[in-house]
Amino acid sequence: MKITKAKFIISCPTIKECPDLNLPEFALIGRSNVGKSSFINSLVNIKGLAKTSNTPGKTKLINLFNVDDKFIFADLPGYGYAKVSGKTQNQWQKSLETYLLKRKEIVSLIQLIDSRHPVQNNDMQMAEWIKFNNLPCFVVATKVDQISKNQILGVCKNFEKQLDLPVFPFCKSNGFYNEKILDKIEELIS
Ligand SMILES: Nc1nc2c(ncn2[C@@H]2O[C@H](COP(=O)(O)OP(=O)(O)O)[C@@H](O)[C@H]2O)c(=O)[nH]1
Numbered sequence: 001m002k003i004t005k006a007k008f009i010i011s012c013p014t015i016k017e018c019p020d021l022n023l024p025e026f027a028l029i030g031r032s033n034v035g036k037s038s039f040i041n042s043l044v045n046i047k048g049l050a051k052t053s054n055t056p057g058k059t060k061l062i063n064l065f066n067v068d069d070k071f072i073f074a075d076l077p078g079y080g081y082a083k084v085s086g087k088t089q090n091q092w093q094k095s096l097e098t099y100l101l102k103r104k105e106i107v108s109l110i111q112l113i114d115s116r117h118p119v120q121n122n123d124m125q126m127a128e129w130i131k132f133n134n135l136p137c138f139v140v141a142t143k144v145d146q147i148s149k150n151q152i153l154g155v156c157k158n159f160e161k162q163l164d165l166p167v168f169p170f171c172k173s174n175g176f177y178n179e180k181i182l183d184k185i186e187e188l189i190s
């Protein structure tokens with residue numbers, strides 16, 4: 001699948017404000033700073049479409065993007081942002097879970113996990129919650145430009161074993177990895 005255009009639709013504080021867009025949706029989840037916004041920009045090949053940041057925890061809104069009038073990317077608030085109180089984290093987590101459970105358009109979740117580190121506790125908890133709720137999901141291992149080439153396959157296999165989900169390697173600056181992910185998306189919406 002080739003992407004020819006994409007546009008930002010709307011930012012919403014909660015699911016209640018999210019319009020019905022009548023397109024299959026892919027919801028991006030992962031720790032703050034794992035590379036969710038960069039992932040969107042790279043897949044649609046538009047720099048700056050989704051706002052990226054060096055400061056973790058910036059996206060607290062649900063941002064919806066229309067990709068080629070074929071599907072929607074939902075850029076969701078990251079989990080595991082340590083610099084806010086436990087109470088605030090719990091509220092964000094609840095709001096995220098509500099979205100994932102109630103948003104009818106979702107075809108699959110895409111869980112992004114940093115390839116440079118072992119799977120973190122909150123990644124694992126999220127993955128278990130997804131399984132428990134029978135939500136479809138695949139995993140993207142991000143920032144593989146930061147590990148050596150001969151580690152990439154092993155890291156992905158490891159994630160696959162731990163999470164029992166398909167895992168795709170990815171980095172924002174190399175379109176090489178986009179194709180398999182776009183094929184997966186196409187398969188899921190056709
Ligand atoms: N080296 C490298 N850095 C990345 C990659 N993807 C994201 N980043 C950087 O990681 C930081 C967080 O990215 P962002 O997309 O804002 O993460 P988000 O919080 O999950 O949306 C930014 O400084 C990005 O430039 C990647 O594939 N490789």
Ligand SMILES: [Mg+2]
Nearest residue numbers: 036037051059
């Ligand atoms: Mg972001």
